[in-house]
Amino acid sequence: MKPVLFFAVILLLVASIAGVVWQRQRAREAASRATSATLQARVEALESELVEKETREPQRSAEVPVQTPPARTNVAAALANSPPESSPPPALLKDPETRAMMQKQQAKAIARMADKVVSKDFIRDRNLTAEQAEQVKSLIREKAAAGQDLLTSMMFDGLDDAALAQRGRETKQRLEAADDALRGMVGADGLAALKEQERGLEDSQRLKRIREEMVAADLPLTESQQESLGAAMGLERQSFSFRVDYSDPSKVDFEHIRDHFSEENLQIYFEDMQELNARIAERAALFLSPGQIERFNTAQENHLEQARLTVKMTTELFNRGRRN
Secondary structure: OOOOHHHHHHHHHHHHHHHHHHHHHHHHHHHHHHHHHHHHHHHHHHHHHHHHHHHHOHHHHHHOOOOOOOOHHHHHHHHHHOOOOOOOOOOHHHOHHHHHHHHHHHHHHHHHHHHHHOOHHHHHHOOOOHHHHHHHHHHHHHHHHHHHHHHHHHHHOOOOHHHHHHHHHHHHHHHHHHHHHHHHHHHHHHHHHHHHHHHHHHHHHHHHHHHHHHHHOOOOOOHHHHHHHHHHHHHHHHHOOOOOOOOOHHHOOHHHHHHHOOHHHHHHHHHHHHHHHHHHHHHHOOOOOHHHHHHHHHHHHHHHHHHHHHHHHHHHHHHOOOOO
């Protein structure tokens, strides 16, 4: 399955959320350990004071039995697990610090993607100066950020349909403005080359994943097979016509984005992906061994199912907190 641009952005967002959750969990665990250590020290100090008090006042200690404190580990654990005195932090998705951390991660990933799309070969072929190359990268980042901002708003801001439609129109304007600027810098053919380069990166990521799975299954691909498989994936993708095309942002109805990613449209899209996968597998059977083609088909089915689950989870987040 080819993870098209919009779905690549979804995966980036989901990965960012997971990364932030992991970092926050690590921070909480560190804080918990520090709190536990502090409480442990307090318990030990209190026990020392009790011993000293018993020594100074033996008669009173005999008359009034001193209750033995619970085992220090139990005391420390109980205190460490008790709720803090301050009010609990806001929900993860509404926490500004969490959101800022996530956006920082996304910006880094988008920057890496732009560096790959605007490759050294592209810069050389277009005879771009260093400044011009940076401007092209900036516009590529702007396009990715436009889609990212829309998805973030859908997930976290609880926009009603009218507000989301307005955000969708703004997103489309940002994308069109970036494309116009790119067209002015590198021409229509240059813009088309950049878009193909972006899709080619997605093919490369998919091929790398399949190659690793083949190695794990003890069915490694030869260098020639890798080249042939990459070419087959690219050729079939370029010639395939989707009934619902999410690969081209110009065909995405951002103003009615929830309807555009309806269950019906997604079903059509994944049916088309199954057909595209079958065409790629048919080509691949010409140069893969029977065992390799069987494993390749399994990998494609697994990747498609994983994509379904990712999209299902994401669309549920789209509609969580939706106001109408």
